[in-house]
Amino acid sequence: MTEEQIRTEDRVQYTITDGVADVRMVRVDKMNALDDAMFEALVTVGKEIAADTSVRAVVLSGEGRAFCSGLDFGRFEAMKKGVQRIIDEREPLGPAKVMGQQSPYVWTWMPVPVIAAVHGFAFGGGCQVAMGADIRIVHPDTKMSLMEAKWGLVPDMTGTQMIAGLVRRDIAKELVYTGRIVSGTEAAEIGLATRTSENPYEDAMALAKEIASKSPHSVRRAKELMELSGRVSLEEGFAAEQKAIRSLIGTPNQKEAVSAGMEKRDPVYADYTPVEGYDA
Incomplete structure (x- = not known):
């Protein structure tokens, strides 16, 4: 199956129960790495859920070993050749005009609260997708990083703009300049995460159900x-x-x-x- 033939449900799946949308990235073999199909699926699913007036809260998580390990290595190979479709302009989603920015921003733009349940790894673009949520519940051992500096890049999926509203400005600069990896525990201490949990998904669902009761x-x-x-x-x-x-x-x-x-x-x-x- 070529990338053009990949269906949304091959990358992101969701169910809606009692007003709570349970959204899961399901590219388990690649630790939910972000390829073009994953970017498209996140935006498509986000728009579908936003249009459903029965939805009252959303939980966003990743199947398998990680929330999202970041950009697919195939995209780095494409960059070497000067090809990078995620920065091509498309129909705007609020202020987000490119696919790479829309995939995290669609959760901020979502009219109902979004809770990210984060475990394993949330690197680069994966960290930025989590930052698009209203609330982040993370496992203490989660590894999080805006690691674009490692690849000679900058966080361009809304990251440089969103992180300054979560952590102290000087800490935000340190994380962006260095790509330093922080644990879930440290992420909660500095504000990158809302709080830690031994069971992020279960606690995120419980919070979503509470919100949905309002x-x-x-x-x-x-x-x-x-x-x-x-x-x-x-x-x-x-x-x-x-x-x-x-x-x-x-x-x-x-x-x-x-x-x-x-x-x-x-x-x-x-x-x-x-x-x-x-x-x-």
Whole structure:
């Protein structure tokens, strides 16, 4: 089977259960290395899930020994010949205009929270895919690195822009300049990971289910606001808060939240529906 014939499900598979999308990279024989087909599959699957209004949270993980070992060695051979399709411009996804940037950014762009369950290795592009998630739960022994410096490159899959919002700027520079490998434990200590777990996938699924139990309208608004935080002026951020709260008060799911709280029962929320005057 040629690369052009590879199907999305040969690289990334997903199921949706009770509002939680369980997304898995499944190129096990290559430790989920990023070839052109994997890049395409991540973007395609991300867009499919984003369009499904029944989805309330996403867990992103890798099958086998690693979350994602980084760029496929075949891509390095292509670079030597001056061929690198992942930097060719395509239809934009928000600010991301090339495939290499869209494969991590699609999870940031996703309207619902995304939790990366990281184990084994998350090197180079694999680390950047994990950084595209809202939350990263990692095994203590995980090895993470923005190791592009080893290959005479820079992190170009949104990495240089996203890492500065996760770790201290000087630490971010050290990691980018050197490609140093950090453990899952250190990653959590410096902010590259949210927290460690002996069972990242199980804990990520538990967190996703908790998020999915909340009003999908309020969770989506919260993600929108958190993505603006620190990236726009306070005036714009405050205005966005007010627009969001006005779109929520008095809606069916917000009323259900109040009723359930007053009646001391679990709320039952309807799936997300676009709000007139709010959603484009």
